[in-house]
Amino acid sequence: MSSLQSKDLLGIKGMTADEIKLILDTAATFRDVSERDIKKVPALRGRTVINLFYEASTRTRTSFELAGKRLSADVINISTSTSSVVKGETLLDTARNIEAMKCDMIIVRHSCSGAPEFLSKRLKSSVINAGDGFHEHPTQALLDMFTIREKLGRLEGLTVAIVGDIAHSRVARSNIYGLTTMGAKVRVCGPPTMMPPGIERMGAEVHYNMDKAVEGADVVMMLRLQLERQAAGLFPGVREYAKLYGLNPARVGRAANHALVMHPGPMNRGVEISSEVADGTPVILDQVTNGVAVRMAVMFLLSGGSKAEA
């Protein structure tokens, strides 16, 4: 396989191992571009990419913007605070107006699950899901898999523990789909109040005890805790949460010696991850670096590029 057949990237669910591998391999070739003095290749020159963000984001939006610019695409950012969204225009009307200005690719982040899929069915442009509700965040899972493969040399046969608020995490869902497709074993761990029903049917092993979940794991992937979930009664307090589900040096010690500590950011230091652990691992910032390369690969491949040209 050397190119992607689909118009859109909406989720990892349904992707084949070959497709995932193609994106990761292509990303590896783009990884070097960001290390050069002139961080630009002409691959998408003349193409227009719109970042349509209905939810606040710094990291992901910047990463997509840099990815587009390093591919020489023209990148425009639209975020809720500056757009017609506040005037009450519908999602579809907004997207159709953007498309009427002839763009090639729309990158959508939305707090409603399914919003990118809704647009993809109605627009000719490629749609990339930059995170929708609690559904999927495919480029995050791809950059996580890229990072794991880069550090540990493979994905197959690894054990990955994902810890935190699984119920409200699109990162967890995309990683479960991706990692299991690539032959890794996934454990999900968090309080039962944050464990969605039937998650085991997606191929993950469910744990409520973090010590057991990280035991011998090759990767410990921490999720951000939304502190406002406390008000909804999902956990009694930050102190108890940190005690039960926070990653500290003792728990890192339970994982495999070579274990990677990962976090999609932004981190709540002292809550889901202790500063000692956060500052002791270079991987979390490598994830961010790799994010640009992976998004370059996705944009390039969806624009009809093939690995040989990359």
Place this chain on the structure above:
Amino acid sequence: MNIIIKNGHIIDPANKIDGKFDILASDGKIAKLGKPGSLSAGGAQVIDASGKLVVPGLIDMHVHLREPGFEYKETIATGTAAARAGGFTSVCCMPNTNPVNDNRSVTEFILSQARDAAARVYPIGAITKGSKGEELAEMSELREAGCLAVSDDGKPVMNAAIMRRALEYSKIFDMLIVSHCEDSSLSGKGVMNEGVVSTELGLRGIPYAAEDVMVARDLSLSELTGGRLHIAHVSTAGSVRLIRDAKARGVRVTAETCPHYFTLTEEAVRGYNTMAKMNPPLRTANDVAEIKQGLRDGTIDVIATDHAPHAMDEKSGEFDYAPFGIVGLETALALSLRLAGEDVLSIAEVIRKLSINPASVLKLNKGALSVGADADITVIDPDAEWTVNASQFKSKSKNTPFNSCKLKGRAAQTIVGGKV
């Protein structure tokens, strides 16, 4: 004005009639039933019902006509036209209009708008003022104005003490309380059934317990007070079991379900299909099986549509933001007749749950082809095969999950007060 319906197969469960008879209607009333060929009347309009079923006019006790306030979704004129197209001669309209039907003037407005409507309209008033769940609405006034029951449908009465008082107070008139059973602290911001599918789609779930605990509460309150309770739109296996137990010990409760709850499951939501978004939500195959069992054993008395029209613009967009509800008047009969095809119910039992049973629950002198009764008659072609085409609906709104479905069985004529 006389009408003779000839050669049809009459099914009138209330009068235990199930066979070939002709029927004569005069001046809007049923005048006579007789052996085929035995009836004649001068200048009568003759309807040949060979190969067709002739049944009491169907009654839908759970419809949202949207007028006043939401005429862009539906009006009393378009909603009753949809009812008639679907074989319904009478509908009850829920009070969640704007303004809410919580007082005599709104009821009177609805009835005046319904005067020339295609089907009979029986308003249901609100349990509480503004359906806010705080203070009882004036039940006597509503009843005198023409409301057959009260309900805060669309919203639960969350305060158990208010529901208790409503059930107690209703005993003055033996007024029916129709309960939308949903514990909103459990349903929260949910948009579909909580389960495997909601987990995969990343949508907020509504657990079955949100319905079950409220059904349990209201059954207990009905038992405590002796108030007459009707559970609207049963969607869970748990509700069926709770109602079954309550009936067995003599609680004054009746129940309805809707065609979508015995036809579809949460799987219909995949692809973020807003046409499959309703409240209560579509549940699981296990719930569907128990609802069918409840229909079979009589736990569920009534099939109603919960016809809930919404404009296409509202249903087209983010799943989270789409309003709950689907239209049902023009598909309900064929979907209900499927139950006969699946041997869940006999055709006569299907007709019973669409006619005499809702009439009995509402204490409405309808739902039977008795001599002297209003000539509300539905002629059904049970073999008509057709494909749902929402754009052809008489309803102003087209929000159905059954578009393009192939169905069998359809109203051929719907006669209201002797008028075809």
